[in-house]
Amino acid sequence: MANNIFDSITRFINRVVSVVSTGSLERVRIIREFNLVFQEAFLQGSLAWKCVVTTSAGKPEYKHELSTFYLRSGFKITIENDKNLQENDYIEIAGYVIQNLAFVRQLMALGYDTLIVVGRNNHYGAFIPLKTIANLHNYMLNEGL
Numbered sequence: 001m002a003n004n005i006f007d008s009i010t011r012f013i014n015r016v017v018s019v020v021s022t023g024s025l026e027r028v029r030i031i032r033e034f035n036l037v038f039q040e041a042f043l044q045g046s047l048a049w050k051c052v053v054t055t056s057a058g059k060p061e062y063k064h065e066l067s068t069f070y071l072r073s074g075f076k077i078t079i080e081n082d083k084n085l086q087e088n089d090y091i092e093i094a095g096y097v098i099q100n101l102a103f104v105r106q107l108m109a110l111g112y113d114t115l116i117v118v119g120r121n122n123h124y125g126a127f128i129p130l131k132t133i134a135n136l137h138n139y140m141l142n143e144g145l
Contacts, residue, residue, distance in 0.1 A: 004046035009096045012037045013103045027055060027110050038077075050080040051093065058114035062129035068111030075112045075130075082119025090117045090126040098133045105134055 012033060034053040041047035058073030067073045077093055079085060094117045098104055107115075108130050115133075118125030 004044070005041040006096070008037055008041055008046070010100075013100045027112075030107075030110070031055065034077075049082075049085075049089070049093065052078045052080060054078065055112075056116060058112070058116075059127055059129070062113045062127075062131065064108060064113050064131045066108055066111060067113040073112055074114040074116045075107055076116040076118070079117070079119045082121055085119055085122075085124070087124070090119075090124070093117050094126050094128055098128065101134065104130050108134065 031053050038047065038051040038053065042050045054076050055072050056074040056076040057071045058067070063073070075097070077097075079089075079093065094115055097107075097115055113130055115128040115130055116125065117128075
């Protein structure tokens with residue numbers, strides 16, 4: 001099941017990277033496409049959580065050179081059915097986004113600086129600076145890890 005959502009998101013990210021590289025993709029389109037993928041995965045049973053992607057306030061300390069105004073710099077994934085979520089569930093969902101360096105860089109180019117994964121009914125979650133993810137990938141590539 002997890003492989004189906006992983007494959008769907010991977011295909012989607014590859015499409016997004018392709019379209020973004022031509023300069024024709026906007027922030028709204030990314031959010032709409034991610035919501036469609038998450039909805040399809042949830043309805044097919046490939047993903048146990050109903051996730052909704054929106055733009056929200058990012059963390060000012062995660063700002064980078066391309067960040068938009070902080071009230072619009074967060075790429076937020078809200079888990080609607082968050083009753084029994086564990087910490088590793090937030091990290092797993094974040095992994096769908098941060099696994100692809102090209103996509104992380106495209107989010108940064110569009111002004112996002114914070115990846116936010118939170119539950120709808122609780123205050124737990126993950127706040128990840130995109131610039132750290134991009135730098136970690138660079139380090140791993142340069143060091144041959």
